[in-house]
Amino acid sequence: MSGRFITLEGGEGVGKSTQLRALAAALTARGAEVVATREPGGSAGAEAIRALLMEGADDRWDARSEALLFAAARADHVARTIRPALARGAWVLCDRFVDSSRAYQGGGGGITDADIMALHAFGSEGLLPDRSFLLTLSAEAAARRLARRDTAGTDRMGSKPGDYQMRLAARFAELAAAEPARWRVIDADADAETVTAAILAELDPWLR
Ligand SMILES: Nc1ncnc2c1ncn2[C@@H]1O[C@H](COP(=O)(O)OP(=O)(O)OP(=O)(O)O)[C@@H](O)[C@H]1O
Numbered sequence: 001m002s003g004r005f006i007t008l009e010g011g012e013g014v015g016k017s018t019q020l021r022a023l024a025a026a027l028t029a030r031g032a033e034v035v036a037t038r039e040p041g042g043s044a045g046a047e048a049i050r051a052l053l054m055e056g057a058d059d060r061w062d063a064r065s066e067a068l069l070f071a072a073a074r075a076d077h078v079a080r081t082i083r084p085a086l087a088r089g090a091w092v093l094c095d096r097f098v099d100s101s102r103a104y105q106g107g108g109g110g111i112t113d114a115d116i117m118a119l120h121a122f123g124s125e126g127l128l129p130d131r132s133f134l135l136t137l138s139a140e141a142a143a144r145r146l147a148r149r150d151t152a153g154t155d156r157m158g159s160k161p162g163d164y165q166m167r168l169a170a171r172f173a174e175l176a177a178a179e180p181a182r183w184r185v186i187d188a189d190a191d192a193e194t195v196t197a198a199i200l201a202e203l204d205p206w207l208r
């Protein structure tokens, strides 16, 4: 069972972190080495950039600066964490990756997809996941989950307005539709165990 690079994508509160933990446990139980990681973050340098991105006022960065910071964090994460793990045969499970930049800074923030992918080509040598899961959930259900989880309030990126959330959901759907060999769309409006089973079923051919 050789390692693969798997990403979980979608809006806030759809259950990405919950599913990442469950998948990591399931794969570890099958004897795989698993590197569970996240973006922005996942390496010392990228975690430092994460603090710049997640803290402060909504207008702390303009759209171009924000896109560059996400790409710089990703470049360090890819070079220091993801590529070494893949090279030794580990499974890399990542909570968000370049598709979040394409949806948030692209669909939500107005940066062109060509510009985001050019930054990715330079910073991360264009690395793409073997499989990306888009977890879909209605905005209302996601908001209910977040209200239960985030009783202390949201961070800078989570405080975007409702129309931004709608643009990014539409953009994620477009990305998945445009590259069906890489993406699987998973209905996240079920209990967590059912969602995990649906994801594992999609990974089954790689788990033999
Ligand atoms: N299938 C599920 N059914 C009900 N609640 C869930 C489910 N999956 C996750 N939750 C709960 O919803 C909340 C949000 O889940 P989680 O933190 O995994 O989402 P996320 O997509 O990683 O969010 P973010 O993008 O903000 O990091 C948590 O309190 C979690 O326990």
Ligand SMILES: Cc1cn([C@H]2C[C@H](O)[C@@H](COP(=O)(O)O)O2)c(=O)[nH]c1=O
Binding pocket: 012, 038, 039, 040, 070, 096, 097, 098, 099, 100, 101, 102, 104, 105, 157, 158
């Ligand atoms: C990788 C990446 C992330 N974002 C946004 C999406 C979320 O609002 C935050 C990350 O928070 P999480 O609770 O850890 O999911 O950052 C983005 O706008 N662009 C990106 O490339």
